[in-house]
Amino acid sequence: MRILIAAICGYMLDLLLGDPAALTSIHPVVLMGHCIKALEKTLRNLLPKNRNGELAGGIILAAVLPAGTLVLSGGILRLVNRISPLLSFLTACLWCWQALAVKNLCDEAERVRLALEEGTLSEARAAVSRIVGRDTEVLDRSGVIRAAIETVAESFSDGIVAPMMYMLIGGAPLALCYKAVNTMDSMVGYKNERYLYFGRAAAGLDDAVNFIPSRFAACLLIWAAKICGEDSANAKRIWKRDRRKHPSPNSAQCEAAMAGALGLRLCGPAHYFGEWVEKPWIGDGIREAETDDIRRACRLDRAGSLLGFLLLCLLRLMGSAMVGTL
Numbered sequence: 001m002r003i004l005i006a007a008i009c010g011y012m013l014d015l016l017l018g019d020p021a022a023l024t025s026i027h028p029v030v031l032m033g034h035c036i037k038a039l040e041k042t043l044r045n046l047l048p049k050n051r052n053g054e055l056a057g058g059i060i061l062a063a064v065l066p067a068g069t070l071v072l073s074g075g076i077l078r079l080v081n082r083i084s085p086l087l088s089f090l091t092a093c094l095w096c097w098q099a100l101a102v103k104n105l106c107d108e109a110e111r112v113r114l115a116l117e118e119g120t121l122s123e124a125r126a127a128v129s130r131i132v133g134r135d136t137e138v139l140d141r142s143g144v145i146r147a148a149i150e151t152v153a154e155s156f157s158d159g160i161v162a163p164m165m166y167m168l169i170g171g172a173p174l175a176l177c178y179k180a181v182n183t184m185d186s187m188v189g190y191k192n193e194r195y196l197y198f199g200r201a202a203a204g205l206d207d208a209v210n211f212i213p214s215r216f217a218a219c220l221l222i223w224a225a226k227i228c229g230e231d232s233a234n235a236k237r238i239w240k241r242d243r244r245k246h247p248s249p250n251s252a253q254c255e256a257a258m259a260g261a262l263g264l265r266l267c268g269p270a271h272y273f274g275e276w277v278e279k280p281w282i283g284d285g286i287r288e289a290e291t292d293d294i295r296r297a298c299r300l301d302r303a304g305s306l307l308g309f310l311l312l313c314l315l316r317l318m319g320s321a322m323v324g325t326l
Contacts, residue, residue: 002092003167004168004316004320006089007168007171009093009096010092010095010096010098010172011100011164014102019098019103029183032179033183036183036184036188037187039060039065040198043060043061044198055200058202061184066177066180069173070176070180073172077092077171077173091172092172095175096172099167099175101159101160105156105160105298106301106302108131109151109152109297111127112124112131112294113148113291113294113295125144128147128148132151135270142288145291145293146265148294149262150255150258153258153297154251154255156220156254156258156304157254158182158213160308161213161216161220161304162217164305164309164312166213168313168315182209182210184205184206185203185205210250211249214251214254217304217308218254220304220305220308221258222235222236223304223307225260225261230261230296230300231261231262231263235258238259239260242280242282243256243257256283259282259283260283264283264286264293265282265284266281268282
């Protein structure tokens with residue numbers, strides 16, 4: 001029951017406050033980023049500078065960071081609990097809060113929409129560059145809108161649903177363990193010259209831990225489309241048809257459902273680090289993307305997150321009741 005209550009508190013805090021700037025310096029993801037950079041530098045210096053050395057370094061990183069995060073966070077909660085159970089519970093609530101990104105994701109997307117409506121295209125490109133990995137200086141107005149919506153869709157899985165799932169399974173430590181995997185993938189899981197081998201283990205681990213959450217998240221978006229008055233039937237159709245178009249087994253799941261729900265065409269070719277990357281289109285492109293589509297995408301995210309959280313809480317309660325009767 002303690003895990004469930006901490007998760008509820010964390011979810012509510014995220015909806016109300018997002019990620020306050022005052023807590024940025026102690027945010028677990030920021031600390032994980034520092035650890036990843038330090039570990040990468042150390043491993044590259046210690047191991048042979050060849051293919052096998054980079055593969056070995058990547059495997060060590062992919063093993064040490066998530067396991068270390070799980071052990072350290074769990075150990076801290078246990079240690080603090082001996083001093084003060086209330087302080088331990090509040091720490092768990094804080095970490096549950098920091099593991100989620102419902103409000104922050106929509107706030108960032110909203111900045112893009114406002115820049116498009118009230119500012120200039122350059123300001124909109126700058127705003128969307130905060131949440132996407134592609135080169136934004138070449139995007140036109142429609143491209144900026146699509147990029148924002150794609151991030152809202154993809155991050156619905158790895159920024160909201162996946163940490164929520166792991167949180168309600170194993171509490172804050174397991175949620176932070178997931179965030180370690182996801183952060184590691186976002187920093188080293190690229191198929192470029194620097195990370196082709198070093199980042200392979202991180203990318204593979206990220207694919208594994210997101211396999212079930214990404215599919216559950218896509219289903220939530222389809223159900224949320226029904227609730228929000230969007231095209232739920234088309235969301236389901238496009239999801240079934242286009243969910244395997246991305247090289248990653250998980251990335252296109254939510255993007256396909258979002259594209260179908262809004263009647264848009266998402267993804268497609270884009271510039272990454274100065275290089276043109278051919279990617280398939282997802283969705284039918286019934287019409288051009290409009291700024292209001294960003295707001296609609298965020299509404300689907302919020303509705304889907306609430307629906308998913310309620311379902312996961314119910315499953316947690318049912319599981320606890322079953323264990324209690326055994």
